[in-house]
Each structure stands twice: as C-alpha cells, then as structure tokens.
Amino acid sequence: MLPASSAACVAWLAVLLAGQTPVMLNWTTGPRNLGHCLRLAGVRHILSARALLDRLEGSGLREAAGEAGAAWLPLEDTAASLSPCLRLEAACRALLSLAGLEGCAVPRKLSPPAAILFTSGSSAAPKGVPLSHDNILANCRDVAAILALDSHDAMLAMLPPFHTLGLTGNIVLPLCFGVPMVFHANPTEGARLDAVCRQWRPTLLVAAPTFLDGMLRQARPGDLASLRVAFVGAEACPQRLYDDFARLSGGGLLCE
Known part of the structure; x- marks a missing residue:
C-alpha cells in the first residue's frame, strides 16, 4: 500500500x-x-x-x-x-x-x-x-510502440500502483525500457505536478484524463513545454484536453 x-x-x-x-x-x-x-x-x-x-x-x-x-x-x-x-x-x-x-x-x-x-x-x-507477467509485458509493448520511446525520454509518474495503468505505465514500462522516472505521490495536485515538470523536464506522461485536466487548468506558460507525449486511459478523454495539451506542451501528442 x-x-x-x-x-x-x-x-x-x-x-x-x-x-x-x-x-x-x-x-x-x-x-x-x-x-x-x-x-x-x-x-x-x-x-x-x-x-x-x-x-x-x-x-x-x-x-x-x-x-x-x-x-x-x-x-x-x-x-x-x-x-x-x-x-x-x-x-x-x-x-x-x-x-x-x-x-x-x-x-x-x-x-x-x-x-x-x-x-x-x-x-x-x-x-x-x-x-500475469505476459499480460503486463504485452501491454508495455503496445504502449511503447505508440510512444516511440528513445534514449532521451524521461517519465512523470503519478498514478498509484493499485491501478493497472499505474503499475504498467508508471513502473513496469519505464523499467523495461530504461526510462528514468520522476515520481509525485498525489495525482490530484495539478499545480505541484506542473512545478515538477518545470523542474525536471520529463518528456512522457501517463495519466487519467481527470489528472491531466488538473495539470492543464493550472499550468503556467512553459511548465509543460518539455512534454512530447501524454498517454491517457481509464476513462474517456474529451477533445478539449487534446487541444489544451497541444497548446500548453508546445505541440505534444496526446493519445489513449
């Protein structure tokens, strides 16, 4: 826990x-x-x-x-x-x-x-x-194919590991592909997550749309500029988030 x-x-x-x-x-x-x-x-x-x-x-x-x-x-x-x-x-x-x-x-x-x-x-x-290990690794391969990971990537990890997206996306995926992780324990703290992004410059983000929305609503210019891709899941993602993420991340890709 x-x-x-x-x-x-x-x-x-x-x-x-x-x-x-x-x-x-x-x-x-x-x-x-x-x-x-x-x-x-x-x-x-x-x-x-x-x-x-x-x-x-x-x-x-x-x-x-x-x-x-x-x-x-x-x-x-x-x-x-x-x-x-x-x-x-x-x-x-x-x-x-x-x-x-x-x-x-x-x-x-x-x-x-x-x-x-x-x-x-x-x-x-x-x-x-x-x-099973095969379950999780198959999901990691699928996500990695979409994210097109490279050696310069780093991930902002916020999702709790009791959720399958948190365990797969924020723990197993980075471990398997050697992606450095920046952790923040509370995904509801949008402003603090924005500050973490500004300080550590991650390029990847895995989140539920609700948590990403909290970040986008409170982001200041430049906070999310390092993000090139956000991967969302667990709930429907409204078009507004696609538009806001593209604008605030400097043209990053939002996928689900």
Missing part, C-alpha cells in the same frame, strides 16, 4: 524476487472493502510508509487490517531493522546478478501473477484480478 514512488517500485520488485505474489492495495476503497481484499488474497503483511499511514489516521483502515489478520510493515522501520550482514548479503547478490549471475538474485520460480489488483467495489465487493 504505497503511492507512486520509487519505494513502491522497489517494494514490488522485492516481493517478486522473494518468490511471493505482490498484492496492490487501494487505500481509497474504505475499511470494509480493504478488509474484504485482505481476506480474499490471504494477505498477512502490508508494506507501506509512515507518511501514508499518518495521512490515513482515523480512516479505519488500520483497524480493518488488524481484523483481517494483516500486520502493517512501514518500510522506514523495516529498512532500519536490517542487520549489517543482511545488507552485505543483499549487496553481494545484486553485484553478482549484474555480472550475469542472475540466479544469485532471481528465484528459480517467480510468482505466476506479477500482481493481484482489485476492482473498485463500486457495484459489489471488490474482485481480485491476477495479472
């Missing part, structure tokens, strides 16, 4: 490399639905961050997880508890894998689902959806 961040990316990979199945949890779904998801997937540990848990204080999510038998593991505490020997072992395994000895870091058998995601639960209890 993490927002768009380098920590979410590393945690997802770490769970896979530990031979386990990552279950991506949605903190906006409410305590009842969260408890249902935890029981359905048999979750016993929730990797999260204190910054997120503090913001969720009073939402009932902590209590719902406890009732479902799941323990919270803030990554800040977990990292601090690692012994020097364990850190050295991890570093050695990473170096050996970089030298071509992948068997030192990669388990003999990865979890068949690359991740388990859940439906929103708006019409019934959320349903667990296992996504």
